[in-house]
Structures are given as structure tokens and as C-alpha cells.
Amino acid sequence: MGSSYSNDNAVHSPVFNRRKLESLRDYLLGYQPPRECGKYINILLFGMEGAGISATINTFLSALDPKGRITNLAPIERNRKSLTPTLNYCGSNYLRFWDLAGWNALENKNDPMQVFNMILEGRILPGTDLHEFNPSFEDKHSIIPENIIHGVAFxxxxxxxxxxxxxxxxxxxxxxxxxxxxxxxxxxxGTKFDQLGIPERYYSYIYNYKLLQEKFQKLSEYTGMDRRTMFAIINTSRGDKIGQTRCMLTLYILENLVRNINRYFKMIE
Structure with a gap:
């Protein structure tokens, strides 16, 4: 693959074949959440406007579809000026993916840390317009157990x-x-890695790509998160079915989320 790739700094090494793909999908579709989670595992996707949050949710849902059909349940807003940070979710079996339309769309009158904390605790109802939401009345918003967030993807x-x-x-x-x-x-x-110049035939080696490794390192320095918790995804759709490589990268992320959420609950039992 040339000098643009490195095995030494790869953070992940997923196996790319049809058997592994089906094994991952079967595991995810058949998995039962820990008792403490209730009926659902709630995963909050969080980022800036234009980061591809809704597109990522649609990719998750497409990868989980037994027939790999492209799903567009999470609406993608094309006019960024009209974005309203409304808290919503889309689900597949026991998994619910929570989405709000761009953290930087939230008005300054709200305390971002307090709003985020209330979302994590399940205190804000789906469909809530966060422009109008007043977090100063936190004591009036009780915790809804089925809405408590169990995993966060930045x-x-x-x-x-x-x-x-x-x-x-x-x-x-x-x-x-x-x-x-x-x-x-x-x-x-990390979204839109397909725009970094890597040839499509090498997408299955994305974690060996030096430019992505460098970007993960910089993100680690910016956010304080370990590079091993960083993943890459393709959200670009072609045709009416999700491609095998795109699907494999997606299911690999979801398996990591599910297994580690499960591990967290076992550790605190």
C-alpha cells in the first residue's frame, strides 16, 4: 500500500469478510441489554453542525438491517441556518440513537454543560426544542429511566x-x-474520511492510513480521549444497499459500544 500506511500506529484491526460481518450483525440484533439498562441501550451522538450526526445514525440503522437496505429515518437538514437543536432518537431493536442538530446551534442563554448533563440523566423529553428549554428548572424535570444515556459518541x-x-x-x-x-x-x-484522498479499494485498511492516524492523535490531544476509542465511518450512500466495507466498519463500531457498555455494567454490579 506504500508509505502512506503504517501498521505500527493502527488503533484497530477489524476483520473484513462476509462471515465476520454476518456474525457481528447477528450478535448485535440478538443481544439483550443489561437488566440495569431496561428495554434499551441509549447512545447519544454529539457534535458540531455539519459533522454528520444524522447521517451516522442512518448508517447505523442501514448496517443493522438484515438485508443491508439504506435507511434514512434520521432527517438530514440541508439548510444549516434553519437548524433547531431538537432532541430526538431513532431505534433498531434494543438500540436507540439520540441526536440533536449541532451543539453550536444551541443559544447562549442555555448553559451547555447543564443541558448536556440533563440529557445524559434522561431528564429531557424527546422532541424538546433546546432553544426554548430552560435548564435552570432542573428540579422540575425528573429522570425518565428509559431515556438515561448509556453511551456517548462524539x-x-x-x-x-x-x-x-x-x-x-x-x-x-x-x-x-x-x-x-x-x-x-x-x-x-470520525466522519468523511472518504474525502481524505484514500483510494476506495483501501477503505478496509483505513486504520493503517497515516493521515487518519495523525488526525486521531490531534483529536486525542484536543479532547483528552484515548486514540483507541476513536473510529472511522463512511456515510456516503451508493445505491439502495450498504456496501460490505462500509457495513463492516459500522458494525465494528457498534459492537465496541455494546460490549463496553455491557462491561461497564458488569463492573459496577
Whole structure:
């Protein structure tokens, strides 16, 4: 593959074949959440406008479909000026993926840390417009057990995260620290790596790609998260079915989330 790739700094080594893909999908579709989770495992996807949060949720749902059909349940807003940070979720079996439309779309009148904390605790109802939500009345919003977040994925566009203000990155660092303090499993998902110049025939070696490794290292420094918790995903759709490589990368992320959430609950029993 040439000097653009390195095995030494690869953070993951997923196996790419049809048998492994089906094994992962069967495991995820047949898995039962820990008793403490209730009926669902709730995963919050969190990032800036344009990072690809809704597209990532649709990729998750497409990869979980037994026939690999492209799913577009999470609406993708094309007009960024009209974005409203509304808390919503889409689900597949026991998995629910929670989405709000861009952290930087939240108005300054709200305390981001307090709002984020209330989302993690399941205190904010689905469909809530966070522009209108007042977190100062936290005691009036009781915890809804089935809405408690069990895993968080911080989503970054691999092409633009270098341009995020360092003050905003500091906020992300504080937010991921809050997640860690609540003993919630957290990862980073890098989107749009297909725009980094890697030939499509090498997508199955994406974690060996030096440019992505360098970006993961920089994200680790910015956010304070370990590079081993960082994953890459392809959200670009072609045709009406998800491709095998794209599907494999997606299921690999979901398996990591599920297994580690399960491990977290076993550790605190």
C-alpha cells in the first residue's frame, strides 16, 4: 500500500469478510441489554453542525438491517441556518440513537454543560426544542429511566475539525470528562474520511492510513480521549444497499459500544 500506511500506529484491526460481518450483525440484533439498562441501550451522538450526526445514525440503522437496505429515518437538514437543536432518537431493536442538530446551534442563554448533563440523566423529553428549554428548572424535570444515556459518541468531521475554535474544543474536553465521571462509555467517530484522498479499494485498511492516524492523535490531544476509542465511518450512500466495507466498519463500531457498555455494567454490579 506504500508509505502512506503504517501498521505500527493502527488503533484497530477489524476483520473484513462476509462471515465476520454476518456474525457481528447477528450478535448485535440478538443481544439483550443489561437488566440495569431496561428495554434499551441509549447512545447519544454529539457534535458540531455539519459533522454528520444524522447521517451516522442512518448508517447505523442501514448496517443493522438484515438485508443491508439504506435507511434514512434520521432527517438530514440541508439548510444549516434553519437548524433547531431538537432532541430526538431513532431505534433498531434494543438500540436507540439520540441526536440533536449541532451543539453550536444551541443559544447562549442555555448553559451547555447543564443541558448536556440533563440529557445524559434522561431528564429531557424527546422532541424538546433546546432553544426554548430552560435548564435552570432542573428540579422540575425528573429522570425518565428509559431515556438515561448509556453511551456517548462524539462525532467529528475529519476534514474540518482542525478549524474548530480551541475554546469549543475545551468545552468538548469538559463534556467528555463529565461523561467519564458518570461512568458512561464514550468514543469518537470520525466522519468523511472518504474525502481524505484514500483510494476506495483501501477503505478496509483505513486504520493503517497515516493521515487518519495523525488526525486521531490531534483529536486525542484536543479532547483528552484515548486514540483507541476513536473510529472511522463512511456515510456516503451508493445505491439502495450498504456496501460490505462500509457495513463492516459500522458494525465494528457498534459492537465496541455494546460490549463496553455491557462491561461497564458488569463492573459496577
Amino acid at each position: 462525532v467529528f468531521d475529519m476534514n474540518t475539525f482542525d478549524n474548530i475554535d480551541l475554546y469549543i474544543m475545551k468545552q468538548f474536553q469538559e463534556l467528555q470528562t463529565l461523561v467519564a465521571q458518570k461512568y458512561i462509555y464514550r468514543i469518537v467517530i
